[in-house]
Amino acid sequence: MPSADAYDPKSVAGKTVEPSERAQVLVIGAGRAGLTAALAAAQSGLSAVVVDENPVSYATMGEDVPLHYGQGMSAASRNGNAAMEAFVASEPLIEQAFESGVDLRLRTACWGLYSPGPGAAWLPGTVAGLTDGERSWLIGAEHVIVAAGRRDIGLAFPGWDKPGVMGATAARMLAARYGALEPRRVVLLGTTAEALEAALAIQAAGGEVVAVVEQATAPVGPADLVAAVVEGGAELLLGHVVREVLGASVEAALVSAVDVDGRAVGEERRIPCDGVVLGVGAVPVIDLLDALGCATAFQPERGGYAPVVGPDQRTSIRNVFAVGDCAGIWAAKSRDLAVADAEARRAVAAILGDRGGAGVEAAPHAVIPEAPAYDIEAYRLGWVRASVVEARGEPPVCQCEDVTARELVEVRPPRYLGWTQERRNDRSLRALLGEGLPHPDQVKRLTRAGMGPCQGRRCREQVACLLALQSGERLANVPLASHRAPVRPIPLASAGQLPEAPAQAEHWDSWFGMHAQWTPFWETPARYTVATGRGSGPVASE
């Protein structure tokens, strides 16, 4: 007889997730904010584990992980030991963290964050998935501070998939931290504070910024930074876009003036260069936070989609905090490291408070973003309209899956299905979405844009802009394309190393493992009760 106390053995009941190690505080990201947080935690007597995937290998850089390196790294970064030395030497807090007893693990990536909650109640607590490239394992954490940094918005134009076209953050990282920026003469797109800071870093490393190309009619970043970059030899081309990049790898950029609608006007000009740096927007890296289920919102003052954080940097998940660029990017913060430091110390003070308050240091004031100096929605839409929509030819917006802007807005099935000439399949976003707002996930599923191994890092903001332009909606109203674990691709064999409860292996089935579900219809009894119909013994779902 069935007992009301029994639990479905095929369900998660009785299965456990056992992390192979535990930390009081797990910090994800060993940049300035993450290290400041880890040091503050260690000084307060908390055990802190810090992980950072950097310095990633040359091969990983070649896959544009975690930044859009665009093959712009020099041979110097092939040497793993040298890259590690350069990386450590370029951030004094790393040495300090090691000396302070922080458990700092470089070349260790966090690919997933999980917390118990509705729908995932079986998890034992907050756990993070880590990998060092060979092994994957889980670490349990009482508190998590995410300091995952920033990345750059991609921007399509003919040739943007060629070696030498790279993000501003990647260029700055290569120039300032690895001494391994291959291009020596670059054209910079965009005048954001973050783009200009990258330009200054390139100039400081001995590179030349030959031109700063800006589709808007005035720079959007701080005037003193613009002046400094121009002082360093850059020509400022306002109201311009890059029409095409020439060469097998970058040899020259063709630039042209644009009118108010973003259409190219006048003659094109050829600017010899060996690199093109995309600086039209830096965005918080929120992949782990979003996949975890933290609330996010489009916050122009924080650079776009960012986690919703309270005054102590707490996310909507109580033991998870966001500090540094991943919590929001604005010009004053990009220029003054003290802002991120304050965020980090606020988060640690909040954790100490959560743990009972003993030894709480005086926390700095809450960090509040400044009002944006420009309309980032209009600015990003302006770039996508002028560069992508008005592009000559049809450059891929999604490089992984080779999807063009037209295929995106027409919601075309991927070319490999061979339906390109099928006129019945003429559809548009309007037909797809009816009266509602466009959802990037729907477009992603149908066109495959954003479904490749880079998981949309280079195309998701462009896709959102295209949907906004096409629908006439505000960019802020376009939902965030969902992030999913693993946020870094993990080999099957490596993921398979995660431990598994014996009860899980014993009861494993492809589906619910119910006898009655798969009884062929000609053997099905007229009535079903649990007592008579449930069945027992071995079963495999079909």
Next chain:
Amino acid sequence: MEEARGAAVVIVGGGVTGLSAGWHLAQEGVDVLVIEKGMVGWEASGRNGGGCSHHHSPLFLEEQRLWPMMDELLGYPTEFQPKRIRLAFSDAQMTLYARAMRNAERQGFRTDVLDRDDICELVPLAGDNAVGGYFYHFGGHANPHRTLQGYAWAIEDHGGRIWQRCAVQGFETSGGRVTGVRTDRGIVGCDHVVIAAGPATGALSAMLGQEVPMAAARAEMIVTEPLPLMPYGGVDGNGLYGRQTLRGNLAYGGGPHEWLQAEGEAAPPKPSTPLMGAIGRRVAELFPKAAHARIIRSWAGVIENTPDGRPVIDRLATVENATVATLSSVGFGLSPASGRAIRDLVVDGACGFADISSFRLERFADLEPNWRDLQGWKARAAEEMEAA
């Protein structure tokens, strides 16, 4: 905004079952309105393995008949690929997987038993670790996202309507009939209502006096980066379901599900968990030559099951003009046939092409009231969390 007037048939739920029913009705010229609280195919219908091989079902023959024609019938690509291979990694699996062969043979379909040499030839990503396998000369797989959108567009092509982001709150009844569906956008009059609302079907049918017993659970899948296409993408087994997509990705699921507490108004959350690792290991066992392939996404879906896991496709006894349908967690592959069965119930009052008496609600007449507890379908961890 569209004005809420009415439709001959209002279908509550824009999942695969409701959309297929809508398409079968619309292509006959029936005035159909599908009302979906979110987006079409957004829930479990668009998140499954894409298998089309349900040899245990009375709808099997129709499923097999329709799938090869679906691209043409809908006018949109479904990525349907025929046939299925199932590999076994233990004698126990080999024995259990033989049931499909017996079931299909009885209905006129052939199955080949595979040895290791056959497997090497048919499944380039396989290793020498399988004890055997089956080549089913039936079934197949399709792309759920694409198929769901194809149904929705085909409904519109035939003059049917779809309202997305519109929640159904209840029903207007008069004289033993449903006269209207109460929605966010007002009351929509109807001659017939079809409730095919996934996990919400139970609560909605209860409003009409006859509850379809069901419980909802969360289950997970993973997908890898693309690999070279195998001659047959429909390869599974080893406790997994799934396929190689036409793009080359390996998309597989399996393992423990998590029963959810009774849902409220909002869509239940669908987090994925580290179960990804256990699924990944089994995929690597299934395809040793793909062990290096990287997982690029994991996700979860929420699906409903009836107490015996079998579908309900039936007219409610409490009102004259309401049809309920849940495919009980196995709906995608059967959808071409289930939609036709629903069409038959709505228009003709009975299914004309298959004996679907085993889908009747009447079978639960003697069901224990505490069936969910008796079957252990309990959200155990959630209860413990609340107690803590």
